[in-house]
Amino acid sequence: MKSYTLIAPAKINLHLEIIGIRPDNYHELVMIMQTVDLADRVEVKSLSTDEIILHCGHPNVPLDETNLAYRAAQLMQQEFPDALIESGGVDITLHKHIPVAAGLAGGSGNAAAVLVGIDLLWELGLTQIDLQKLGARLGSDVPFCISGGTAIATGRGEAISPLPSLEGIYVVLGKYQSLEVSTPWAYTTYRHEFEHQYAQDLDSLADRSHRIHSGDLVRAIVATDTVKIGKLLYNDLEKVVLPAYPLVSQLRAEFQRHANLGTMMSGSGPTVFSLASSRAQAEVLYHQVRAAIPDPDLELFVAQFCDRGVRVI
Numbered sequence: 001m002k003s004y005t006l007i008a009p010a011k012i013n014l015h016l017e018i019i020g021i022r023p024d025n026y027h028e029l030v031m032i033m034q035t036v037d038l039a040d041r042v043e044v045k046s047l048s049t050d051e052i053i054l055h056c057g058h059p060n061v062p063l064d065e066t067n068l069a070y071r072a073a074q075l076m077q078q079e080f081p082d083a084l085i086e087s088g089g090v091d092i093t094l095h096k097h098i099p100v101a102a103g104l105a106g107g108s109g110n111a112a113a114v115l116v117g118i119d120l121l122w123e124l125g126l127t128q129i130d131l132q133k134l135g136a137r138l139g140s141d142v143p144f145c146i147s148g149g150t151a152i153a154t155g156r157g158e159a160i161s162p163l164p165s166l167e168g169i170y171v172v173l174g175k176y177q178s179l180e181v182s183t184p185w186a187y188t189t190y191r192h193e194f195e196h197q198y199a200q201d202l203d204s205l206a207d208r209s210h211r212i213h214s215g216d217l218v219r220a221i222v223a224t225d226t227v228k229i230g231k232l233l234y235n236d237l238e239k240v241v242l243p244a245y246p247l248v249s250q251l252r253a254e255f256q257r258h259a260n261l262g263t264m265m266s267g268s269g270p271t272v273f274s275l276a277s278s279r280a281q282a283e284v285l286y287h288q289v290r291a292a293i294p295d296p297d298l299e300l301f302v303a304q305f306c307d308r309g310v311r312v313i
């Protein structure tokens with residue numbers, strides 16, 4: 001039986017701006033996404049039956065159709081029924097290292113890996129663009145997780161335009177293991193509180209999403225100016241998550257107290273991160289935050305920016 005092992009890395013948001021509500025009722029977003037080398041391992045194997053079987057040892061990860069990796073396999077079955085008959089179903093094992101419901105796109109990355117893995121198992125020869133179009137039907141972050149690196153994401157988050165690599169910048173990430181923030185809750189709460197500030201027409205939606213391309217953060221990325229990138233980190237969702245989750249707010253303050261470069265919450269949280277310009281600086285920060293918050297529930301990670309998304313090993 002054929003099998004592949006894939007690395008599915010996490011992402012952080014260097015910029016997350018909510019522009020307005022689209023006619024399809026999703027939020028129009030302008031984000032700058034960055035892949036980091038904190039990653040799940042995903043194994044896909046051919047089965048002689050037409051089933052989808054999912055294994056995962058993490059207590060908070062569902063094993064049914066609510067798992068995004070499972071839905072990715074279902075989508076491939078629907079789209080390529082002949083390949084399913086010829087090559088059989090798929091057995092998927094998720095080895096989770098990315099914290100769950102953390103604002104790090106763990107589920108989206110797993111789904112991206114399953115799309116790439118099944119394309120290989122079934123020898124479909126899909127292009128990255130084909131895979132990203134399929135991924136967009138599963139979730140807004142899935143297309144970015146396929147290509148990875150550094151990129152502007154607009155629309156619902158599924159329209160990706162790549163930026164120059166920032167590979168090598170370090171980041172320290174912190175998340176309380178028992179604390180999860182629901183992404184739908186964060187966006188609904190934001191809409192409730194800030195809808196009056198939303199762009200009202202499609203032209204201004206488009207205009208504001210184009211503005212990022214010539215903005216200061218993109219210029220700092222092009223120049224690999226880590227100090228400036230750190231100063232320009234931005235996330236609208238902090239406005240609703242930090243007041244509702246004092247632990248996240250305290251953790252962010254602790255990171256900020258010690259970090260030389262910028263600190264921000266990723267996505268809908270509750271993961272907080274700070275940039276560091278070297279491994280040594282990242283490790284100092286890691287130990288400072290650990291000493292200040294000895295709570296064993298707090299997980300800390302040192303990771304590095306990387307320039308690609310899902311890959312086969």
Ligand code: ATP
Nearest residue numbers: 060067068100101102103104105106107110183267
């Ligand atoms: P995003 O940053 O894209 O909003 P996230 O990092 O906040 O994602 P996930 O780790 O993807 O969140 O998990 C969100 C929810 O989805 C969890 O409650 C979890 O139970 C469920 N889930 C479904 N599939 C997966 C998966 N493959 N891995 C982790 N969680 C999953």
